Structure formats: C-alpha cells, structure tokens
Amino acid sequence: MRTYKRTSNRCQTSQDVVLTAVKKVKLEGKSIRSVAKDFGIPFRSLARYCSKVTEEKLIAPQDTPPLTIGYKKLRQVFTNEQENEFADYLKKAADIYYGLSPKEVRKFAFEYAVRLKVRFPSSWADCEMAGADWFSAFLKRHPTLSIRTPEATSLSRATCFNRTNVKAFFDNLKDVMNRLKIGPGDVWNMDETGITTVQRPDRVVARKGFKQVGKITSAERGTLVTVAVAVSATGNHVPPYFVFPRVNFREYFLKGAPIGSSGDANATGWMKEANFVKFAHHFVTNVKCSKENPCLLLLDNHDSHLSIEALDYLKDKGVTVLSFPPHCSHKLQPLDRSVFGPLKKFVNSACDSWLVNHPGKTMTIYDIPEVVNAAFSSAVTPRNILSGFRVSGVSPFNPDVFNDTDYLGCYVTDRPAPDENDVDSGELPNSDNTVQCRPNEPVIMEAGPSNMLIVQQTEEEADQETSMDVTSRGLHEIASQDKEIVVDSTCNISPEMVRPFPKAGPRKNNRVNNRKRKSEVLTDTPIRNELAKKKSDIDKKKGAKKNLFGSSKDTVQNPRKSKVKMLCKKKKNICVNTANSRASREDTLCLLCLGPYSKSRPGEQWVQCVGCKMWAHEDCSDNSVQFLCHNCKKC
Structure with a gap:
C-alpha cells in the first residue's frame, strides 16, 4: 500500500510508559488491572508484557530495553x-x-x-x-x-x-579596515553583469492541457551589454556604467539610462582595461573620495581590473583596492549574493513590458539603458545591498559567517600535501x-x-x-x-x-601555475610592482614574436586568418585595377573615325592594333584576323 492510513489508536503507548507499568507490577507487587487503569493500557496487553519480562531483566542494567512495543514492520528492508x-x-x-x-x-x-x-x-x-x-x-x-x-x-x-582562501581574504580585509580606520559607508563593492536583448520570459497563465506555451522574445540570440555597478555597505550605490559592443561610444547610447550613468564602448562589449580606467574616473567622481577621506573597493581578480593605470589613479585618489580570492565571488561578493539576482529578474520583466508596449519591434542595445532604468530602482535597493554585505561577512565584519557545510564543496580535492613518509589516510x-x-x-x-x-x-x-x-x-x-x-x-x-x-589523488610538487592569483591589496606598492613586471614581461614577449615573424599576433597564431586577409586585399586591388582600366577605356578614341568608346552602340565590337596596341571600331577596320592600323602599315 503506497499511502497507508491508520484506522485505530492501538499501540500508541510509548515504550517508557509500558516499562514503568511493568516495573510497578513486577517489582512493587501491584495488580495488573489497577496499573493498566492508571496508565491507560489495555489489561490483556499489559498482562502479555508482564509475562515476557522477568524481574532479573528489569533489575539488571542493560543497554537495550527488554520490550518491543507496537507493530513490527515485516516488510521493512x-x-x-x-x-x-x-x-x-x-x-x-x-x-x-x-x-x-x-x-x-x-x-x-x-x-x-x-x-x-x-x-x-x-x-x-x-x-x-x-x-x-x-x-x-x-x-x-x-x-x-x-x-x-x-x-x-x-x-x-x-x-x-x-577555509584557507576565505581566511586570507578576511585577514586582508581586517588589516585594511584597521589601517584606514574607515566605516561601513566607505566600503564599496564593484562588479559587472551582462544584459542581453533577449530576455527569459516570466511565467504566464495559459490554457491547461497544452505543453507548449510561447512568449515573444526579441530574437533567437541576443547582443550583450556589460553593466558595472558599485554599492556600499550602507546601502548606497553609484549610477551604473555601460559598456556597449561598438567601436566608438556616442552619448545617445545612454538615452533613457538612470540619472548620472556613464558608458564606453569596445568591439566585444566586455569590460577591458581601457574601459576600467574610465570606470575608475566615474567611481571617484560619484564617491568623492580623497586621501583625506579614503575608501575601500572590493572587486574580483579579472584581468581588466589589474590595469596599472587604473590602480595608480585610484591610489592617488585615496581608494584602496582589495581583490577577492579567485572563483569565490559567488559566496564572498555582496553584489552576487543579493543584488544581481533580483536585477536579472526585474530586467526580464521589463523586457516583457517593453515588447508589449512596442509590438512588432525588435529590441536593440540602445534600448537596454531604458530597460535597466526600469529595473534598477526595484533591484538595487538598500535592503538588498545590506543583505548582501551581511551574508558575505563583509559588513558587519564576521569571518565566521560560513559553517562547515559551506566548505564541503572542496571535500573532493581537499587532500594533504604529498609526503613520502606519510601513510595513506584510508589505512x-x-x-x-x-x-x-x-x-x-x-x-x-x-x-x-x-x-x-x-x-x-x-x-x-x-x-x-x-x-x-x-x-x-x-x-x-x-x-x-x-x-x-x-x-x-x-x-x-x-x-x-x-x-x-x-x-582526488595526491598533489604533484612540480605543478606551477603563474596565472593563479589570490586575495591581495592591489594598490599596495609590492603587489602593484609585481603586476607591472608581469605585464611588461608579456609585452616584451609579444614584441619579440612580432619582430621574429615580421607580422602581427593574429598572423603568427592564426595563419589561416592572415591568408584570408591577404586574399581580400588582393581581391580589392583587382577591383581597383578593373575600375581604373574601365575609366581609361571610356576616354578611348577610334583610330579611324575618332569616335569615343563611351558613345558606342549596344553590342558594337572594338579591335586592337597588333602594332601600336591602339583601338578602333571593328566596322572601321579591314576585318582582318590581325588588325594593323594605317600608321603601323606606313612604318
């Protein structure tokens, strides 16, 4: 029986009550009927329990009780x-x-x-x-x-x-906050998220019994626009910063955006070092920080955030930059914990409303600022911001915010360092x-x-x-x-x-990953100099490759791409030469009648002199196989 419903209240007495009743009968000499009445146990049931238990079992200490109360599950596996x-x-x-x-x-x-x-x-x-x-x-x-x-x-x-990465981050955070002597209002978190022109539709009310229910979207695949947001531990926020997938940025891109928004553009639409430098200016302009009024900026270890120019500018303006451990932003970053989720949800709803208000039109990247403006005030609220800082342990400062269950994800690869003298932990x-x-x-x-x-x-x-x-x-x-x-x-x-x-198996001692990063104060001089040295080394390698092969990086790494470029250039030259020859042919005159080529009749043929290579009408010539003009015949 899949769903069993009990039809009686029999065998509901607990085991402790039955043992107490049996002890009163066996050890104190009371009658079974009186004890059964006092404890609310059926007379025959208590008599059966008393017959199964002797006084020695009740007096002798045992780990398990001597009685089994209730029905026995015969089919229990x-x-x-x-x-x-x-x-x-x-x-x-x-x-x-x-x-x-x-x-x-x-x-x-x-x-x-x-x-x-x-x-x-x-x-x-x-x-x-x-x-x-x-x-x-x-x-x-x-x-x-x-x-x-x-x-x-x-x-x-x-x-x-x-625990190691999280402890390193909180140690750096505590050190910076004690050094700067700042409050929650001076602690900021910055991150980017992608907004596309194709939304994920909300649930709708439709006819029951139909499996396929559709909802209009702008296209099959959308175009991405990056939106950078910065929030503080007191619930404040900086106007968003947009990065459009265009080569050049125009001010009309921000039509309908939240007040105070700024933007930039690059071919991919992702945040790059040049865009992050401009965002740094946008951040400092809105936060009004200085060396007398410093602040702390928390961000991840993305390559665009490691711009030396941006770090130097932020340090001069009194902004200390602290990075999260790699791949830990889903737990430690306040924006990821409580802001970006609601923002994406409200953006999808705003996209649905936009398509309803603009029937038959396709959403473009120039409509995204208007959609973000409709969703920004509903998602980036002080309540959501404060909740993100609290659950991540940043503000109020709580390094013990995560329990043992949160760290179980690293159980598979959390193994001790290799040591030849150690025995296997499983034996x-x-x-x-x-x-x-x-x-x-x-x-x-x-x-x-x-x-x-x-x-x-x-x-x-x-x-x-x-x-x-x-x-x-x-x-x-x-x-x-x-x-x-x-x-x-x-x-x-x-x-x-x-x-x-x-x-996972034991670690290898010879593994070296130079690209792996950790939580660091990026604006500190040693860290900044280390980043500058790594970037200079990369630039030197790129320059050496360019000088060695005599071509750009794309030509060295992708010969097929360079070959396509050469074919396109050759085709372009052929088209230019053809156009030039056609323009020169328009001004050609017949050797015999001096009629221009541009005024030729439809289908009229021209022949070329085999001697001087000049042209003449076929009707004006002598119709020979090898035409020779009168000037060449005289010679």
Whole structure:
C-alpha cells in the first residue's frame, strides 16, 4: 500500500510508559488491572508484557530495553539506524556537489542491501535497483530529503572556496579596515553583469492541457551589454556604467539610462582595461573620495581590473583596492549574493513590458539603458545591498559567517600535501593487524591474498542469511571484488563503505601555475610592482614574436586568418585595377573615325592594333584576323 492510513489508536503507548507499568507490577507487587487503569493500557496487553519480562531483566542494567512495543514492520528492508545512515550519506553527497539522482539512489539502495545481506523483495534483484514505491516511502519517512534541481557549479568554484582562501581574504580585509580606520559607508563593492536583448520570459497563465506555451522574445540570440555597478555597505550605490559592443561610444547610447550613468564602448562589449580606467574616473567622481577621506573597493581578480593605470589613479585618489580570492565571488561578493539576482529578474520583466508596449519591434542595445532604468530602482535597493554585505561577512565584519557545510564543496580535492613518509589516510595499520572501529565511521583495510568477502557475523545474522532472497549474480559481484574486506563484529557496514565519496589523488610538487592569483591589496606598492613586471614581461614577449615573424599576433597564431586577409586585399586591388582600366577605356578614341568608346552602340565590337596596341571600331577596320592600323602599315 503506497499511502497507508491508520484506522485505530492501538499501540500508541510509548515504550517508557509500558516499562514503568511493568516495573510497578513486577517489582512493587501491584495488580495488573489497577496499573493498566492508571496508565491507560489495555489489561490483556499489559498482562502479555508482564509475562515476557522477568524481574532479573528489569533489575539488571542493560543497554537495550527488554520490550518491543507496537507493530513490527515485516516488510521493512533496512532498520531505522541503517536508513538514517543512508539519508545522512545522501545529504553529504549533495553538500559536496556530487548528489545522487533518484535512479542512482535506488541502485545504491540495492547495493547497500546486498552488502548488508538483508531480506529485500525479489523485484529488486530482477531490476538490480530498489523499487519506486520504496523510494517514495523513503522520502516520506525522511522529510529532510527532497528532489531538487541542482545549480550548475564549476569545479573551480567548488574547490577554491575553502577555509584557507576565505581566511586570507578576511585577514586582508581586517588589516585594511584597521589601517584606514574607515566605516561601513566607505566600503564599496564593484562588479559587472551582462544584459542581453533577449530576455527569459516570466511565467504566464495559459490554457491547461497544452505543453507548449510561447512568449515573444526579441530574437533567437541576443547582443550583450556589460553593466558595472558599485554599492556600499550602507546601502548606497553609484549610477551604473555601460559598456556597449561598438567601436566608438556616442552619448545617445545612454538615452533613457538612470540619472548620472556613464558608458564606453569596445568591439566585444566586455569590460577591458581601457574601459576600467574610465570606470575608475566615474567611481571617484560619484564617491568623492580623497586621501583625506579614503575608501575601500572590493572587486574580483579579472584581468581588466589589474590595469596599472587604473590602480595608480585610484591610489592617488585615496581608494584602496582589495581583490577577492579567485572563483569565490559567488559566496564572498555582496553584489552576487543579493543584488544581481533580483536585477536579472526585474530586467526580464521589463523586457516583457517593453515588447508589449512596442509590438512588432525588435529590441536593440540602445534600448537596454531604458530597460535597466526600469529595473534598477526595484533591484538595487538598500535592503538588498545590506543583505548582501551581511551574508558575505563583509559588513558587519564576521569571518565566521560560513559553517562547515559551506566548505564541503572542496571535500573532493581537499587532500594533504604529498609526503613520502606519510601513510595513506584510508589505512590504519597496527602491529597485530586488527582494526579499531570508530563511531559511525568503520574502517576498511586489506588482509590476506584471497579475493573473497569475509564478514564476521553473529549466529542470528547467519540464520537470517539462510532465509534471504539474494540472487547469485549479486553475491557474485560482491565476491569478485579486488580487495578483501574484513569487518569487525562490533562494526556495521556504512553506506560510505559500499560507495565511497569521490576523492582526488595526491598533489604533484612540480605543478606551477603563474596565472593563479589570490586575495591581495592591489594598490599596495609590492603587489602593484609585481603586476607591472608581469605585464611588461608579456609585452616584451609579444614584441619579440612580432619582430621574429615580421607580422602581427593574429598572423603568427592564426595563419589561416592572415591568408584570408591577404586574399581580400588582393581581391580589392583587382577591383581597383578593373575600375581604373574601365575609366581609361571610356576616354578611348577610334583610330579611324575618332569616335569615343563611351558613345558606342549596344553590342558594337572594338579591335586592337597588333602594332601600336591602339583601338578602333571593328566596322572601321579591314576585318582582318590581325588588325594593323594605317600608321603601323606606313612604318
């Protein structure tokens, strides 16, 4: 039965109440009927419990109670403790970004049941997975679990957000705030986001029963415009800064933009170093900072933010620039935590309204400032800004804002540095080859040359094994493992022993990544000089390649592109020469009648003298195969 509804209130008395009633009957000598009346227990039920328990069992200290109260679940596959361990495993797998799908959970439940050697339905063995009814009932028994749609998270974001990187950022933040002696109003965060001309439509009310419901968008693919936003820890914000995908910027691009907005342009529409320099001027103009009134600017480690010209300008104006750790902005950056999400949502709604108000028209990049203006005031609010600074731990300053669950994403690659003297963390060898079990964490180790699964069992478990419905195929898979597993009788097989969590191999000492960055105060002189040296080295390499090959970077790295450019140039020269020859032919005169070529009749032919290479009408010539004019004949 998928949904069982209880029809009676029988067996609702707790186990502690029943034990207390039995002790009053057995130890104090009271009658069963009077005690049953006092505790609200049926007379025959209390008499049955009293007949099962002796006085010695009640007096002797025992870890487990001597009575089993309530109905027994005859078809239960796993015990309550085993199911709880199974649920905890699924939670941890999801926390480290390696969650299991419903089908994988059912397969894993079958493998777990086979390893535990418990009784399970024969349909499990036929399909080699647990049934759908068991899975739905399992979710009902554990309401803390649910089927969720995961958010795509890159491996870099999952692994770089660790305690070491976060601690380095908060240490730098604390040092800068103590050095500058600034308050929340002087702490700013800047970041960019992309706004396209094709929105993601909002949900609509439509006819029931139809699977395909459409909503008008501007085009199939949109054009991106970058919008840079800066907010402070007191809820203030700087007018947005737009970067348009155009070669040259014009002031009319900002028609309908929020008041005080500024902009720039480049061919790609992304923020580059030259655009960031102009944004720095825009930021200083609106913030009104100086060396007497300094401020702190938090931003990520994007290449455009490492402009030496911009860093020098910001430092001269009293702005200290602190960078986030790489790939950690989704947790540490206030704009990403609480501002950009609502902004994208309101932008999509504003795009829907724009298309309704302009039927039959296509949205262009010049309409984006107007759309951003409609959404900016609703998304970039003091409440959202303050919430972003609070949950990221920047303001109020809280380096312990993240708990252990937040750092579980780096579990897969969080391994110790390589050391030849260290033993494998998964093995605990002892002198007597015994295994010490830890609570809820059994230890697996290799033993012996054979390839059979050896499990120390009690007599009860051995009797239960004979009555199990386990296919020979499932047992064969267990017996064909590469390692022999020895489990102590005091230990239980945990789900992690059946399916260990993924773990990366040991690190290599020879790996060097010069491009990898960390949280740094970019305006400090040592860091600034290091960035300038790296950029100069890159420029020298580019110049050396250009001098060596005698061509630009595109020609060296992409010969096909340079060949296409050469063919286009050659074709252009041919077209120019053809046009010049046609213009000169228009002024040509006939040698015989002196008639111009421009006044020739349609289809009239011209012939060329083989001697002087001059031209004449075919009708004026002698119609010979090789025409020779009268001037050449005289010679």
